[in-house]
Amino acid sequence: MNLPVKSEGRNLLDTSGIIGWGVDADPRNDPTYPIRDRANDPGLTKNWVRPPVQQPAVEILQSIEHIRQPAVVGTSTPPSGLSGMMRRLAFRWSESNWIHWLLLLGADRVNVVEGVVDDLAHARIPNIPAEMGIRSELAFNKTGFAKKVAVAGLLSALVAGVLIARRAPAAERPSSGD
């Protein structure tokens, strides 16, 4: 691996020759102060008391921007199945790369299908209307709900109509071939 190494060199440039070097360094003149407390800034790799590091029992995907595992990690819903493969792949790119996020979003969609399959595999038929909050829709949005049902009904009637209209001549063909 060709990893960059942080330079520890201090005096890259002799600043003593620069007229006025450091005269504006007073934090009181710094418009970003006190957002950054430089006096109290040990740096990530310098000496500070790091928390004990958690040893996760599940697979954790880690951003390649991290130089090491954060001390504490979340263990909810480890990657699995096809979506898990896509997620693992996504973590080959950094957070600044669009492909990283698009792969993850794609994996999320695949994961939804996996969720339904998993439910069925466990003999559970997901009650999708209930999961979408149909009770509250009926209680507080009767007209909106009726409209949606009407639109859905109209659309399916249209689709059915088109299908029937298309099939009709085809159905007649065998008889015309007699």
Place this chain on the structure above:
Amino acid sequence: MLAMDYRGPYRVRLTEKPMPELLHPRDAIVRVTRSCICGSDLHLYHGLVPDTRVGMTFGHEFCGIVEQLGPEVENLKVGDHVLVPFNIACGQCHFCQQGLYGNCHESNAQATAVGGIYGYSHTAGGYDGGQAEYVRVPYADFGPTLIPDWMDPDDAVLLTDVVPTGYQAAEMGGIQKGDTVVIFGAGPIGLMAARCAWLFGAGRVIMFDLLDYRLEFARTYCPAEVYNFKEVDDVVVFMKKTTDGLGADVAIDCVGGDAKGNFLHTLFGTKLKLEAGSAIPLHWAINSVKKGGIVSIVGVYGPTGNMVPVGNVVNKGLTIRANQASVKRLLPRLIEHVRLGNIDPKGMITHRVPLEDVADAYHIFAAKLDGCIKPVLVPNGA
């Protein structure tokens, strides 16, 4: 234990899940007494945030009673009633030492741009959240804060996110006495930002939203001058006209990726998900603030690209400040503001829903039914 269970966009349910366990010496297990659904949970609910996995439990706004403690947590005891900031922060790292608790570097393996957040997808660390009976709380010796005896738990639960985020939105705006502040979004965060703007000395607070019932609420709760952007030809022109042609001193975006109001952004951002959500309020904020003004962003956007008018940021000499609120830094002052009655967090709670009805609570909040401003979930045993 029972927990909210994400099944895919617009689909959640309550599921029996294993009890959370102590996984780190600084962990605690907390029995939830209150949790909220947040506007930013809706970005997850709508499938806008990458790496939101099926089976995950949401909920970054919760308070509860300490049930179990890891060996290194010495400042809490079992039975303490605590409010838990939504940021998972170690309190020691490079960023925590600067008070940037929303940017802790030791709590999120999956990304470096954001710290760990309870129940907020794997992009924010992959932690299960508090819309459940029990929750694992990492760095329990740092984040959780005792709820004072005099404080209503309904106020406490809003101190985990809504109040500090609204307050920090106003704080990052650098509001000076007499400033005109324009706030986009009259959801809970916008309401709190407006209320807090007065604490910093604002002279005028203007709010835009799409929903009349939220604007009506804002008119009395904040109180603010309110406008429905649907009834204004052009938000930016309107803002210029009402401020002597200059623009607001400070503009605050409290909406984030779920914004409505522009076909292209809706298509690219929220439908195709190629943008980090619809950046309409950010456009309005940048274009309606005066030259040299400050734009403060607390609305949540996804991590992908955005069509942001950065040229105007340069030409107008704007300062943009944005962050996840560093809750722990702000809590002492905010608890004092609640005690003195300067802010009234629980005044925005419109719905109390048993945890069992989590699917309906999400739908009511997401579809903006029944005048919903802020729903609170209460587990059966709480």
